[in-house]
Amino acid sequence: MTDFLATRAMFDLPEGVIYLDGNSLGPLPKAAAARVAHTVTEEWGRMLVTGWNKAGWMEQPTRVGDRIARLVGAAPGTVVMGDTLSIKVYQALASALQMRPDRKVILSDSGNFPSDLYMAEGLCRTLGQHYTLRIVEPEDVANAIDADVAVLLLTEVDYRTGRLHDMHALTQAAHAAGALTVWDLAHSAGALPVDLAGSDADFAVGCTYKYLNSGPGGPAFIYVAPRHAEIALPALSGWLGHASPFAFDLAYRPGTGIERMRVGTPPVLQLAALEAALDIWDMTTMAKVRATSLALTDRFIAGVETGCPTLTLATPREHARRGSQVSFRHPEGYAIMQALIAHGVIGDFRSPDILRFGFTPLFIGEAEVDAAIGTLTRIMAGDLWDRAEYRTKARVT
Numbered sequence: 431m432t433d434f435l436a437t438r439a440m441f442d443l444p445e446g447v448i449y450l451d452g453n454s455l456g457p458l459p460k461a462a463a464a465r466v467a468h469t470v471t472e473e474w475g476r477m478l479v480t481g482w483n484k485a486g487w488m489e490q491p492t493r494v495g496d497r498i499a500r501l502v503g504a505a506p507g508t509v510v511m512g513d514t515l516s517i518k519v520y521q522a523l524a525s526a527l528q529m530r531p532d533r534k535v536i537l538s539d540s541g542n543f544p545s546d547l548y549m550a551e552g553l554c555r556t557l558g559q560h561y562t563l564r565i566v567e568p569e570d571v572a573n574a575i576d577a578d579v580a581v582l583l584l585t586e587v588d589y590r591t592g593r594l595h596d597m598h599a600l601t602q603a604a605h606a607a608g609a610l611t612v613w614d615l616a617h618s619a620g621a622l623p624v625d626l627a628g629s630d631a632d633f634a635v636g637c638t639y640k641y642l643n644s645g646p647g648g649p650a651f652i653y654v655a656p657r658h659a660e661i662a663l664p665a666l667s668g669w670l671g672h673a674s675p676f677a678f679d680l681a682y683r684p685g686t687g688i689e690r691m692r693v694g695t696p697p698v699l700q701l702a703a704l705e706a707a708l709d710i711w712d713m714t715t716m717a718k719v720r721a722t723s724l725a726l727t728d729r730f731i732a733g734v735e736t737g738c739p740t741l742t743l744a745t746p747r748e749h750a751r752r753g754s755q756v757s758f759r760h761p762e763g764y765a766i767m768q769a770l771i772a773h774g775v776i777g778d779f780r781s782p783d784i785l786r787f788g789f790t791p792l793f794i795g796e797a798e799v800d801a802a803i804g805t806l807t808r809i810m811a812g813d814l815w816d817r818a819e820y821r822t823k824a825r826v827t
């Protein structure tokens with residue numbers, strides 16, 4: 431297995447904690463704290479407003495976008511940073527719908543993250559004119575793509591089960607039916623190799639606070655295929671997506687290529703944290719991360735199935751059908767996860783019954799996997815989860 435000791439040393443991880451939740455919020459890269467402090471004191475503090483030019487803040491969204499592009503199989507100049515993922519979903523969907531004006535259906539699946547579905551619903555409501563969101567089961571997506579579908583909106587890796595869609599095949603199927611695709615890479619970017627260009631994807635969006643470790647509230651990204659970049663019209667036509675923001679024209683003119691997907695002022699401090707986090711990604715390749723992630727997840731599945739027979743695997747076993755997380759079902763999943771966290775192993779719970787564990791080879795290895803299996807086995811064997819305090823639901827699960 432590839433040795434990730436060097437990347438692990440780049441993270442500030444609390445002693446005594448096994449962190450299997452980097453798929454929800456990545457841990458703190460040591461360099462991020464220093465980089466943000468530098469941006470605050472030396473750039474903001476000393477340069478004041480001149481930082482927009484002198485420190486390169488204005489170019490940061492495309493400069494960082496190019497580094498993300500490398501991780502998701504996209505060419506430089508096709509990805510830009512900004513806003514939250516929900517906003518980027520809306521933006522990509524709205525542009526795609528405008529490119530298929532004779533069609534009224536957004537097709538998605540029941541495994542999609544609710545915010546994507548809510549944004550699609552809201553967009554349909556705003557557009558009126560009989561726009562609808564059609565939701566089918568994940569395994570029925572290919573058969574549901576018909577001549578009414580304008581856009582196929584899918585999250586590649588299911589946030590609950592870890593099931594991986596075949597991006598290449600579904601994009602081909604959508605194109606064959608005349609539809610466009612919007613791929614949500616929230617649980618893919620930094621989790622497994624993604625080939626946006628090779629898959630011929632039209633639009634893609636993703637967040638950076640999970641596997642890419644940009645910190646809470648880190649900005650999202652959007653990808654537009656080069657063939658659409660000068661055609662796609664941004665529905666969120668903010669000034670920084672204008673062809674000439676500092677001309678302060680009264681009318682909107684879209685900027686060149688991916689620049690038009692910018693909206694407003696970029697989150698400079700969060701982008702500084704992300705830039706430091708991305709330095710760690712320069713130390714490895716997605717192929718090595720994937721090979722290690724599959725070995726770690728195989729090991730975890732085998733260990734938990736042996737030690738905890740009452741937990742049911744919710745993640746597909748086949749490598750080609752899963753991302754970098756492993757989920758188990760149990761009716762008392764919430765209490766079990768709280769007990770696990772209290773015993774130093776952090777994963778999370780997703781309603782109604784999913785215990786979710788993210789595997790992030792940059793800082794998790796075999797020793798942590800074995801220790802997590804041991805702790806979970808002890809908790810299940812001794813019913814250590816069966817306490818009132820573990821049943822009290824917190825606001826964030």
Ligand SMILES: Cc1ncc(COP(=O)(O)O)c(C=O)c1O
Pocket residue numbers: 514515516517543545546585589614616617637650
């Ligand atoms: C697949 C997916 N899409 C969208 C979102 C929403 O992202 P945000 O809160 O950044 O808008 C999430 C959040 O976890 C997600 O997992």
